[in-house]
Amino acid sequence: xxxxxxxxxxxxxxxxxxxxxxxxxxxxxxxxxxxxxxxxxxxxxxxxxxxxxxxxxxxxxxxxxxxxxxxxxxxxxxxxxxxxxxxxxxxxxxxxxxxxxxxxxxxxxxxxxxxxxxxxxxxxxxxxxxxxxxxxxxxxxxxxxxxxxxxxxxxxxxxxxxxxxxxxxxxxxxxxxxxxxxxxxxxxxxxxxxxxxxxxxxxxxxxxxxxxxxxx
Numbered sequence: 669x670x671x672x673x674x675x676x677x678x679x680x681x682x683x684x685x686x687x688x689x690x691x692x693x694x695x696x697x698x699x700x701x702x703x704x705x706x707x708x709x710x711x712x713x714x715x716x717x718x719x720x721x722x723x724x725x726x727x728x729x730x731x732x733x734x735x736x737x738x739x740x741x742x743x744x745x746x747x748x749x750x751x752x753x754x755x756x757x758x759x760x761x762x763x764x765x766x767x768x769x770x771x772x773x774x775x776x777x778x779x780x781x782x783x784x785x786x787x788x789x790x791x792x793x794x795x796x797x798x799x800x801x802x803x804x805x806x807x808x809x810x811x812x813x814x815x816x817x818x819x820x821x822x823x824x825x826x827x828x829x830x831x832x833x834x835x836x837x838x839x840x841x842x843x844x845x846x847x848x849x850x851x852x853x854x855x856x857x858x859x860x861x862x863x864x865x866x867x868x869x870x871x872x873x874x875x876x877x878x879x880x881x882x883x884x
Contacts, residue, residue, distance in 0.1 A: 691721075692882035698725075698875040699860065700809040703732055704740065705870055709863040712875055714750045716857055720879035723851040727860055728813055729763045730802035730844045732870040737843075739765040740871050743861040744849055750857050760863075761847055763871075768843035769793050773803075774822065777834040784814070784830070784840075786822050792842040795819040800844040803834055808872055813844050851877075 699712040717723040725744065731737045742761040745753035769792015774785040789795040797816055805811040815827040851858050864871040 690884050691880050692884065693878060694881050695876060695878045698877055699873065701805075701811040701872055701874040703808050703870050703872050704862050704864040706864060707867045709861060710873070712860040712862070712873075714747070714857045714859045715877055716750075717851055717877070717879060718856050719881055720851075720853075721883060722853060722880040723855075723858070724878045725847075725849040725851055725858060725860070726876045726878070727761075727847045727849065727873065728844055728875075729846075729862060729871060729873045730813065731768055731841050732802075732804055732808070732872040734768075734770040734839070734841070735869050736767040737765060737869045737871070738866045739763040740865060740873070741863040742847070742873070743863070745859050745861065746851065746855040747857045747859075748855075753859065756851070756855075756858070757849070761845075763845040764843060766843060768841050770842070771840050773834055773836055773838040773840065776836045777803075777830055777838075779831070779833045780829045782826050782829045784824050784826060786824060786840060789819055789822040789824055794824055794840065794842050795822075799842060800846070801840055801842040802844050802872070803830070803832075804839045804841060804872070805832070805834065811872060813846075 698715045704710045740763045744756045746756045747753045771786045774787045793799045800815045817827045818825045860875045862873045
């Protein structure tokens with residue numbers, strides 16, 4: 669009985685220490701938004717996750733031009749080095765084959781704006797709450813995705829403010845595919861490749877990684 673009491677006291681002392689652990693996280697861009705030309709494949713940058721206890725990969729793919737698209741294949745590969753890659757998910761992801769709605773910005777969007785006026789929000793799905801859409805920039809790295817929170821006619825209120833400024837007449841496309849992929853702890857490197865199956869339309873993609881870099 670005495671030994672049991674001592675063991676319970678030690679457990680009570682040890683428990684708060686375990687509960688007090690906090691994590692340190694870091695989010696890095698691996699591949700800034702870039703074009704995948706029609707009928708081609710782009711191999712993304714390899715990213716080391718050796719400094720991470722747990723890693724989560726975020727992927728976004730969108731059409732970069734108006735018109736019907738046959739979609740893109742997305743290959744998430746892992747490696748113990750920066751070579752000898754193996755497909756993580758067993759098979760590639762496939763983005764949506766569809767004819768997306770297209771419009772353009774009706775008034776310049778300034779940095780941190782939460783309302784975007786479009787020439788025609790209703791023609792596509794830009795006016796649908798929860799719809800994610802792609803703002804296509806000529807310098808592709810400055811492109812971004814946004815999500816509609818509400819709308820009034822052709823003015824869309826966004827769930828979060830834009831990150832970049834966008835000029836009047838900038839094209840917007842109402843189709844974005846996205847995936848969140850957990851990377852096993854034992855993996856050393858990860859990369860993403862995108863094959864645009866369409867022979868007439870460019871696509872675009874971006875990847876980011878979230879890492880748990882410390883437990884304190």
